[in-house]
Amino acid sequence: MATTTTNEDRLSETFAALANSTRRAILARLAQGESNVGELAEPFDVTLPAISKHLKVLERAGLVVRGQRAQFRPCVLDPAPLEEISTWAEQYRPVWEARFDRLDSYIRDLKQPEGSGEHDD
Amino acid sequence: MTDKDDAGSVVIERLFEAPVDLIWKMWTEAEHFKQWYGPNGASIPTAKMDVRVGGRRLICMEMQTPNGTMQMWFTGEYREVVEAKRLVYTESMSDEKGNVVSPVDMGMPEGHPDTTEVIVELEDIGGRTKMVMTHAGVPGDSAGAVGWGMAFDKLASYVDARSR
Numbered sequence: 001m002a003t004t005t006t007n008e009d010r011l012s013e014t015f016a017a018l019a020n021s022t023r024r025a026i027l028a029r030l031a032q033g034e035s036n037v038g039e040l041a042e043p044f045d046v047t048l049p050a051i052s053k054h055l056k057v058l059e060r061a062g063l064v065v066r067g068q069r070a071q072f073r074p075c076v077l078d079p080a081p082l083e084e085i086s087t088w089a090e091q092y093r094p095v096w097e098a099r100f101d102r103l104d105s106y107i108r109d110l111k112q113p114e115g116s117g118e119h120d121d
Numbered sequence: 122m123t124d125k126d127d128a129g130s131v132v133i134e135r136l137f138e139a140p141v142d143l144i145w146k147m148w149t150e151a152e153h154f155k156q157w158y159g160p161n162g163a164s165i166p167t168a169k170m171d172v173r174v175g176g177r178r179l180i181c182m183e184m185q186t187p188n189g190t191m192q193m194w195f196t197g198e199y200r201e202v203v204e205a206k207r208l209v210y211t212e213s214m215s216d217e218k219g220n221v222v223s224p225v226d227m228g229m230p231e232g233h234p235d236t237t238e239v240i241v242e243l244e245d246i247g248g249r250t251k252m253v254m255t256h257a258g259v260p261g262d263s264a265g266a267v268g269w270g271m272a273f274d275k276l277a278s279y280v281d282a283r284s285r
Contacts, residue, residue, distance in 0.1 A: 015234060015258060089131045092256055095160055100135050100254075103147055103157040107139045 014081040017061035022046070023054050027063060030077035034067075040075065130257035137250045141243045144250045145205040148241055159183075166192075174202055178210060179219050196221065200238070208241040211259065234258035 017023055026040055041051040055075060058064040062081045067074045137144055147153045151168040159165045159182055167181035180195045196219040201209035213221045213236045223235060240255040 089256065089258065093131045093133070096131060096133050096254065096256065098161055099157055100133065100252075102161075104135075104137060106153075106157045107137060107143065107147070110143075111139065 013061040014063065017057050017063055020054070020057075023058055026051070026054060026058065026075075027077060030064065030075055034074040034076045036072045036074050130255055132253065132255050134251065134253045136246065137252060139250055140248055141205045141245045141250045144243055144252060145208075148208055172199055172202055172208075174199055176202075177219065178212075179215070181217065192217070194219070197236075206243055208239075210239055212237050212239060 018027075022044060025044070029035060029040060029043070037048060037051055037055065040055070041048050044051065055064060055066070059066060063078055065076045065078050067076070147157065149170065149172045151170050154170065155165040155168050158168070158180070163182045163184045165180065166183050167179065169177070169179040171177050176199045178195075178197050178199065182193045182195070184191045184193075194215045194217050195212050196215035197211040197213060199208070199210045201207055214224050215221050221235070236259045238255075238257050238259050240253075240257070242253045242255075244251040244253075
């Protein structure tokens with residue numbers, strides 16, 4: 001039970017971390033390779049401390065890992081939490097596929113031709 | 122497996138042998154919606170659908186289990202209503218009065234977002250209908266939730282390109 005709560009919390013954290021355009025931009029940038037805080041701040045009109053704050057949120061969500069080299073502490077993307085998010089969505093896929101199969105046959109029933117011979121091509 | 126399998130959303134594309142008007146009704150008129158929406162073995166005894174921007178929805182799914190009849194309720198709000206073209210609504214698990222409840226409390230698998238968004242896009246293809254349905258997670262209580270899914274998909278494909 002404890003693990004359920006932990007995973008759930010972690011996932012909420014991932015969603016919360018992603019619900020910000022600057023943080024998404026940071027992740028997109030890191031997807032192209034590691035960067036340090038200074039490089040990450042460049043394209044944005046925000047201060048270094050503001051970027052650091054965003055990075056902390058991303059770190060807490062497990063999306064970014066920071067190196068230990070004191071000066072530069074390069075940031076590296078960790079896509080694992082994103083893969084976790086995909087799991088709930090994939091659980092839904094077969095449900096929707098089955099729904100649309102039913103929708104398809106329901107439509108056929110609705111259109112049931114009184115006489116046949118609708119195919120003449 | 123395909124490009125459409127973005128993390129955090131399900132995208133399904135279908136071609137129906139029916140005009141867009143009819144497919145639109147399937148999503149927006151309760152009597153039709155009830156006929157196909159319930160998962161296999163379930164029925165939809167209640168479907169209240171106030172299909173206009175800001176209108177509420179309340180759906181009940183009913184299943185027969187060895188322990189008797191089980192009901193699951195879902196609520197949400199219509200966000201975009203463009204007749205026969207585009208429908209966007211949110212969905213959360215709820216009680217029968219439409220009060221939102223946590224998915225985990227309802228026994229859903231862990232990791233299910235509290236609110237999800239369903240986007241239905243219809244396109245007329247010579248009398249037939251191309252339908253693209255997107256079901257995406259929405260970060261809790263975020264006012265700017267619409268469009269978030271798209272941004273996320275972009276990000277996911279960046280990540281995907283890098284990690285494969």
